Amino acid sequence: MAHNNSNASYENVLLGVLFLTFGFVFFDRLALSFLFPFMAEELQLSNRHLGMLSSVLALAWAVSGALVGAWSDRTGVRKPLLVVAVILFSLCSALSGMVGGFLSLLLFRAVMGLAEGPILPLSQSLMVEASSSHRRGLNMGLLQGSAAGLLGAVIGPPVMIALAEAFGWRHAFIISLVPGLVIAWLIWRYVRPDDKSQKSSALPLAEVTDKNSRLALLKSRNIVLCTLISCVFLTWFIVLISFTPTFLVTQRGYSPASMGGIMSCLGVAWVFWGFAVAAISDRIGRRPTLVLFSLVAACCPLALLYAPTPTSLGALMLLTYTGLGCFTLFMATIPAETVSRSVIATALGMIMGIGELIGGFVSPTIAGFAADRYGLSIVMWMSCGGALLAAFLSLFLKETAPAVLARKAGRDSPTATQLQGNP
Template sequence: MADNNNKAGYENTLLCVLFLTFGFVFFDRLALAFLFPFMANELQLSNSHLGMLSSVLALAWALSGALVGAWSDRRGVRKPLLIIAVILFSLCSALSGLVTGFLSLLLFRGIMGLAEGPILPLSQSLMVEASSPHRRGLNMGLLQGSAAGLLGAVIGPPVLIALAEAYGWRHAFIVSLVPGLLIAWLIWRYVRNDEPRQAPRVSEPPAGNRLALLKSRNIVLCTLISCVFLTWFIILISFTPTFLVSVRGYSPPSMGAIMSCLGAAWVLWGFGVPAISDRIGRRPTLVLFSLVAACCPLALLFAPSPLMLGVLMVLTYTGLGCFTLFMATIPAETVPREVMATALGMIMGVGELVGGFVAPTVAGFAADRFGLSIVMWMSCGGALLAAVLALFLKETAPAVLRRRLPATPILQGNQP
């Protein structure tokens, strides 16, 4: 009984620490989108520049997430890497407030992406090992979806906009250093040290055979879904603040309020979607809520008033709950733990490369040529493609698989 209590206690403690960690990653990552309307004139930045800034961060995120995730699997090292990554991206976010032009901002955002990339695969691999099977989806959804929504999209917009209006956009970047250092201390204090890696069994494949992950249908499909769903997300989150101000004509405070509604939905669906998948299955949940997410950019285009738009944001911004499924939960339930961080890093990395690096740059140039409305149609298409791809996934939810088991002995028992 004491062992169960200790396990549950550490599971909850780890969830709280990693919740803050990944939430603050998105606070820093989304800061540029919220502060862009304040800094664009001073630094002479265009929509194309905004797309390229989002792209370089995503490219660095993709490369470091895949490479460091694989390296951590080989070495069995996660906690020290997590601490170093948090300190480094916090420094780079603060240094973004000292830039003098586009190139220096591009440099700091790229370095920040290198630091942020490993945090998700490292955090989710720690979380899945500490989680009870019946709440695995919920824990991973809280960590990845709700944390990013609460800190990045609910707290982030009003705090950053208030700081920018009161003290200037540079100070809004600089103050981000303080919570980053506090979170690094919490990881050092409360996350357990990595257990020594045992020597591999003779029957285990060598590390080079990790490319065999590509033979798994779920891993390949999750990677493709990551590409198109990140297109939905990165385009939406990068261009929506500017779209609301310059196209819909809303004031910065109104834009911040709408983005906070988006963030509230992020928090709600971030744990709600994975929790629903624990009950009804990963595949039907992912298909359903991908279709709902496709309606979000359409609401931004056609909602008749700020109030109606805020309501529709809460109802349709379901994508980050879906992210937890294809980027963490389904892969974690598909591959052995020895290659879990490798699989998570690869899915995230390839998705960031296509949806995070290529898509916003293309969207930025398209916006300068055809108007900002075009990016909303591109975002909608990404979510629709994700729903189609999700139809072909193999189910992995433990509760659903258990419900299917009793039928098998009965059928066998009826055979002669």
């Protein structure tokens, strides 16, 4: 009993520390979007530059997430990598406030992306090992979905906008160094040292368990589909989150304060749906949940285009910004329930990396050029299309939810059928 209590206590501590860690990753990642209207005139930046800045960070995420995730699985090293990554991306975020032009800003965002890329696969692999089976989906949803929403989209917009209005956008970037250093200390203090004996153990539902399992990842239908879904759903997310603040100010004519309020509504939805979608999927299954909430997410950019008032737009953001809850399913939960524990970080890094390459690197650049030529409205249609494609691809996933599989096994059991036929 004492051992179980100790494990449960550490599970909660780890969730708290990693919640703050990944949440602050998105706080820093999205800071550029919120501060762009303040810095664009001084640095002579256009929509094209905004798209390129988002793209280079995503490209760096893609490369480092895939490579470091695979290296971590081979070596069993995670905690030291997390500490170094948090310190490095915090420094790069602060240095973004000292830039003199587009090229230096591009460089710092690229290095920042290299540091941030491994954090999600490393964090989720740690969380999988520490989670009890009945809390696995909830923990992963809180870590990836709700954390990023709370710190990145609820707290981030009003804090960064207030700092920019009070002290200037440069100081807003520089101040962000402080919480990053605090989080790095929390990881070092409270996360247990790496236990390499856990490296080869497998989850109960794992399909990919052979010695060449890293190559076998490419033969798993779920892993391939999750990778494709990542590409199109990241298009939905990155295009939407990168251009929405500027779209609201320049296209819809909203004040910075109104824009910040709407982005905070988006963040509240992010927090709620981040764990609610995962909880719903535990009951009805991963596949139908992804299909349903991908279709709902497709309505979000349409609301940004056509909602008549800031108040109605805020309400629609709360109802339709469901995509980050879906992210937890195809980027973490479904892969973790599909592959052996020894290659979880590799699988998550590959899904995230290829998704960032296409949806995070290619799509924003195309969107930025398209916005300069056809107007900012075009980026909202691109975002909508990404979510619709995600819903279509989700139809072909193999179900992995333990409760759903157990119910299906019970229905298909010969013993159960015989018992139903006996008086």
